[in-house]
Amino acid sequence: MKFNIALLAGDGIGPEVIDQAVKVSDAVAKKFGHEITWKPALTGAAAIDAVGEPYPDETHAICAASDAVLFGAIGHPKYDNDPSAPVRPEQGLLKMRKKLGLFANVRPTFTFPSLLDKSPLKKERIEGTDLVFLRELTGGIYFGEKGRRDNGETAFDNCVYTREEVQRLAKKGFELAMARSKKLCCVDKANVLETSRLWRETVQAMEKDYPEVEVSYEFVDAVAMRLVQWPNSYDVLITENLFGDILTDEASVISGSMGLMPSASMGANIALFEPIHGSYPQATGLNIANPMATVLSAAMMFETAFNLPEEGKAIRDAVNKALAEGMVTEDLADGGKAYGTKEVGDWLAANI
Amino acid sequence: MKFNIALLAGDGIGPEVIDQAVKVSDAVAKKFGHEITWKPALTGAAAIDAVGEPYPDETHAICAASDAVLFGAIGHPKYDNDPSAPVRPEQGLLKMRKKLGLFANVRPTFTFPSLLDKSPLKKERIEGTDLVFLRELTGGIYFGEKGRRDNGETAFDNCVYTREEVQRLAKKGFELAMARSKKLCCVDKANVLETSRLWRETVQAMEKDYPEVEVSYEFVDAVAMRLVQWPNSYDVLITENLFGDILTDEASVISGSMGLMPSASMGANIALFEPIHGSYPQATGLNIANPMATVLSAAMMFETAFNLPEEGKAIRDAVNKALAEGMVTEDLADGGKAYGTKEVGDWLAANI
Ligand SMILES: CC(C)[C@H](C(=O)O)[C@@H](O)C(=O)O
Numbered sequence A, B: 001m002k003f004n005i006a007l008l009a010g011d012g013i014g015p016e017v018i019d020q021a022v023k024v025s026d027a028v029a030k031k032f033g034h035e036i037t038w039k040p041a042l043t044g045a046a047a048i049d050a051v052g053e054p055y056p057d058e059t060h061a062i063c064a065a066s067d068a069v070l071f072g073a074i075g076h077p078k079y080d081n082d083p084s085a086p087v088r089p090e091q092g093l094l095k096m097r098k099k100l101g102l103f104a105n106v107r108p109t110f111t112f113p114s115l116l117d118k119s120p121l122k123k124e125r126i127e128g129t130d131l132v133f134l135r136e137l138t139g140g141i142y143f144g145e146k147g148r149r150d151n152g153e154t155a156f157d158n159c160v161y162t163r164e165e166v167q168r169l170a171k172k173g174f175e176l177a178m179a180r181s182k183k184l185c186c187v188d189k190a191n192v193l194e195t196s197r198l199w200r201e202t203v204q205a206m207e208k209d210y211p212e213v214e215v216s217y218e219f220v221d222a223v224a225m226r227l228v229q230w231p232n233s234y235d236v237l238i239t240e241n242l243f244g245d246i247l248t249d250e251a252s253v254i255s256g257s258m259g260l261m262p263s264a265s266m267g268a269n270i271a272l273f274e275p276i277h278g279s280y281p282q283a284t285g286l287n288i289a290n291p292m293a294t295v296l297s298a299a300m301m302f303e304t305a306f307n308l309p310e311e312g313k314a315i316r317d318a319v320n321k322a323l324a325e326g327m328v329t330e331d332l333a334d335g336g337k338a339y340g341t342k343e344v345g346d347w348l349a350a351n352i
């Protein structure tokens, strides 16, 4: 098969980890007889510096015309202490999500047995943790009307959801639950928020179409607790944009494997794949960043965007082998030898 | 001194744990020569059953005329699966907060050395944790306009904050930081929300009035992570209502001492004190609930509402002694002998 993949390296360590994912993907393509054409495009602070815009139209055109988007990370310290600066990398992220229609952010949290002791949680609490959040990504308070009144003395943000927005996200949640252990948790604040009540009633109405799925409804504050207490009691969780932002980040640190976590953002026509970690500016150019989360994001791309599970598995197997053999960057070296970003990427490509 | 204290026992285990706090408070009053008049009043499901209203006007009148409010817990399973029921215990809670003007919820999370191994987190992560959240409690998306449009197909919740609301909460935060280790963290989502940008700019403008306080600004998703990774890196945190709901609950489970955590909600004229745990309906009437969080809430009442630190310390000392001597309920017994709610209360009162 032939694929065009938009390549958005972004800022900080983005370019370095993206390079390794390209290398590994090319090795997979070669082995399985596919042909990948990479379409690099600017985004984030790098795009602001170059063209004054964090998600330029040209980048959007490239993404929209591709079969998938592979994304590194964006964000640069020079924007960090001024959240009201007129142009910020994050705005590019939000614009990209909206314009590409990426309404479902898929964030797995799972454990690698060899990394359990990296977790802040006790081993017996996290063993076997394997959960997936589906976070709604193009609605809610992120995209509602916002502004000031009373000469700037009053600020407001509107949170809005339509039944249709909830349905398309929940549908992905039910489908994912069917493909996994048939357990779905809808996370909301229906005891306080009207949007949450819409979420809950919409999901409740869909239960009859998936009679095998066992659905539970939990308040966001309770989930914030139970995620730390018994993360392995969850399987598929669906939630709205802001709750998802908070809970997926919370969940990411419990597994101890945060540096390895991939993610996907899916829309009707296109999907984007990226590591959950940020642009880690301090490490830029040092050849120390762990490329595995990005490489595993490429595995998710083969599996979910191209429907090629064998190809995805080849990548996962290589990563597992690297972990077992200590072919790791310094974050995972634990006193043993640490390899560079590029060396780990080369090794993974050679082991496909 | 003479005090009138409104006594809102509420639902579930509320009445049992409140009884112990009354006993202990009376012992303190006796020892230090104070006179307490308790003013019991209905609230929660108990109030709905009795008068059809979770926070009746009569209860409000009693609270408003008191020197402080001591609160148990509210919530009953019969309301749990229908968040859109016309009358719910939670509505009473929100109405009470609004009508009493309780704008600042004070939620400490600290560790008891003897309970460290109850935490889901590794010991070295939580040792020394001693943080306090100040959660804004009468504004934000909880109290903004909410409703439906398009024949119920679209739902909305408005999040609104005024500079004044932020200032009065932040002022308490700066003052608390001055009385503690002079570190204040403002938690927001200023990279996305206009209300958060108002929070941040308001707090930034107040920094000059407290030159000794070191202020940091962190995004809510980052705090959700770091609370699990390094809870002991925080001291005083201030945040808006919904973020506070999620983060204070998350923080409460990390210490391993959740069953012992008190809280206060303060307004301009009156303050309310309550354990952070819920109504725990399954344990109702079984004489097994741990009364210590409620007893420690009474300690906070003496300290902060009545400005009587000695009296508060007498209660804390009794609780520490009970923990050291194994005079505990089953949740803390760990294979040793477990005492009843009432027995622990009697022992604490006798040891004042
Ligand atoms: C950078 C920020 C706007 C973004 C978000 O809140 O969605 C980030 O935290 C994320 O989760 O991808």
Ligand SMILES: CC(C)[C@H](C(=O)O)[C@@H](O)C(=O)O
Pocket: A191, A192, A221, B090, B093, B245
């Ligand atoms: C019961 C609910 C309305 C309440 C809240 O969200 O404020 C509770 O979770 C709390 O934190 O006191």
